[in-house]
Amino acid sequence: MPKESSTQERRHDILDSVQRSGRVFVADLSQSFGVSEVTIRSDLQMLADQGLVVRTHGGAIPAGRLSPELSLALRRQQQPLAKDHIGAAGAELIEDGDAVYLDTSSTALAIARHLTHHRYVTVVTNSIAIVNELTDCPNVHVVVPGGRLRRETASLIGADGLDYIRQLNIQKGFFGAHGVTPAEGLTDVSVEEAEVKRVLVGLCRQVVAVLDATKWGRVGVASFATLEQIDVIITDQDAPAELVAQAQAAGVAVHLV
Amino acid sequence: MPKESSTQERRHDILDSVQRSGRVFVADLSQSFGVSEVTIRSDLQMLADQGLVVRTHGGAIPAGRLSPELSLALRRQQQPLAKDHIGAAGAELIEDGDAVYLDTSSTALAIARHLTHHRYVTVVTNSIAIVNELTDCPNVHVVVPGGRLRRETASLIGADGLDYIRQLNIQKGFFGAHGVTPAEGLTDVSVEEAEVKRVLVGLCRQVVAVLDATKWGRVGVASFATLEQIDVIITDQDAPAELVAQAQAAGVAVHLV
DNA sequence: GAAAGAAAACGAAAGTAATCGAAAGCAGCA
DNA sequence: TGCTGCTTTCGATTACTTTCGTTTTCTTTC
Known part of the structure; x- marks a missing residue:
């Protein structure tokens, strides 16, 4: 060497x-x-x-050494309380009658778990984990745009479902991310998924990022939203104050939960 | 270790x-x-x-799986033996490298369960139950065209994914049905789903119907395939001989399993 | 079948060592 | 001069151990 x-x-x-x-x-x-x-x-x-x-x-x-189920379980296990709090706060932003997009992050799954008392909500998602979770929620209408199964995240990937989504009026989109910084905005580890998310950000009337403290200051390989494109960030109390202030200076409403 | x-x-x-x-x-x-x-x-x-x-x-x-030590009777409750046999036979028609369509019937699910030893197979399906089943099969590539969640059958319905499917080359389509008769062909209880299936039948190079004996002679509200459009019917030994003969006379290869 | 005793298994707590990541400082280079 | 890449330092975190009281299961006896 x-x-x-x-x-x-x-x-x-x-x-x-x-x-x-x-x-x-x-x-x-x-x-x-x-x-x-x-x-x-x-x-x-x-x-x-x-x-x-x-x-x-x-x-x-x-990457790929661990089985998809275990990879998923490890992701869900990280910051469980923060994710639950963020999920509850995210669900509170959803009003009866809304059509919302939930991405395939484990924080979006936490939002889905808090939708049991909502009415007439339409959830658009490519997360099989969320579909499974909402199977027991007859009050929530679920639309799956479709794609290719990616086992590591129990989700469907690809741009094919975008045409489907373009026909829908989505009030709010909820996005997890690998990281967020003032310079790079929201980033993901998959270039392909970042490309799809970039389009989705443009299609949603309101963009809500759901991130726990560990995501601040971290950068994945591809950006999919600048700070200016984000309306709300829901994060937990451990989020670094300086980066939170910079996001607020860029016009983002930061909810600390 | x-x-x-x-x-x-x-x-x-x-x-x-x-x-x-x-x-x-x-x-x-x-x-x-x-x-x-x-x-x-x-x-x-x-x-x-x-x-x-x-x-x-x-x-x-x-978790969520039958232990090998559990009784055979419990396995039977899980899925009737006839469907399992039909599923096994259906899987045997699938060759490595094939792209196949599996509909949202429980018999198609039985086919999926027998795909663990296949290689380079692409399964196109709107059945969430099949997607969940194939999560443990990394050898099978899964494509989900998308649609609206229908909780009763753990599946996605609607015609929106048809554009997606039209781009694919599907060698074999496997279809369950509510019933089959010489006059009405394959029938379903949902007009909407029959319409989608009708299009799908036209898109598949080979059409395989997977039916247990109870389906013969029964008629649902909407037809989606005539006998002439069916290449193979896989059914069990209890299928009524006269109806089987009529199907064979119409050119269908009937596999009794 | 119930009761009693023994053995096996469990989980919490405390301690230890290894590993981590943030911060500060330095060197080299354009 | 500013940036990049590397270093050292050090408090925090992780992963594992042993110990021990508690719980569960099994066996024996009646």
Whole structure:
């Protein structure tokens, strides 16, 4: 393993190593590349933000190593209280008679769980997890635009359903994201899904981002909404005050829950 | 089982083991993974919290799945044997590489359950039950054309996804029906769904009807395929011989299973 | 079948070691 | 001069252990 390579080369080599060996350790990579463990952790964080690896304690594994059910379960398990609070607050923004779009994030699923007392609401979603959740809610009308099954997120992906959605009048769209920063706005780890979300943001009358504190300051590989395009951000109390202030300065109504 | 795996990998492997063997024991897992029983119990607790396993005394069993030890009678309640046989026969008509349409009938679901050993198969379906079933089959590519949720059948209805389907080359379409007679052909109880099925029959290169004996001679309100449009009927041994003969006279290959 | 005792399993708590990530500072380069 | 990439430092977090009181299950006896 060569030393004195560029940052980009090192990250490429690290990714290659993760994929070849199936598991890497921070300590080993630090020794191999002749850089500090903090630098390796920074590299792995970048690769994780692009959805290429999954960070583990002491190292990383290839994205896709874990089964779809477990990947989904791990995502749902993160910040459960924050997501529930954000979900409840998101549901409170939904009025009887509304047509809303819920994306495939686990925070949008938390919103769906709080719709049991709403009436005449239409939910448009490509999340199979949300469809399953709303099967027991006869008061909610569910529309699924369609696409190809992506097991890791129990959702349907692709742009084919956009024509369907364009025919609908969607009052509010609720979007999770991999990260949010003032410069990059809302970002995702999948370029393809970011492209679809970008169109959806344009189709919704009101855009609501639902993010827990861990998402602030983090950047995924593709942006899908600038701060100016966001009407509301619902987040929890741990959200960093400085970034919240910058979002508010850009005109976003930030709800801390 | 290698040591030095991460927590996520261990839990993935534990979940896999639960699903493969149908039952696991804390003591065995502790020995296999080289960690304490408390750690294994913590792992199982997390998997149980997420609804992936059910904790038992001393171990765990799969969640939402029949354990191999459960009685055959309970399996029968789960799905009648005739449908399972028809489903198995339907799956045998599906070749690796095929793109097939499965409708939202419970017999089509039986087909989906027999696809675990197929490769490179694309399933096009609006049945949420089938999507859920195929979540565990990474070898099967799933496409969902989309529509409005119909809770009674865990499926999506409506003609909106037809444009999507028209772009696809579907070798075989598998259709359940409310009834089949020589005069009316295949019939359904929903005029709306019959209209969609009629279009779908026209889009599939080969049309396969999957019907148990109770469907012969029965008539729903709307027809969606004449006998001449049907290539194969898969049915069980109790199908009435005279109606079977008439179908055969009309050029249908009837498979009795 | 009920009761009693023993064994197995559980989960909470506390402790330890490893790992993490934020922050600050420095060097090199355009 | 400002930016990038790297370092060190250090408080926080994670993952695992052992211990021990509690609970559940099994076995034996009546």
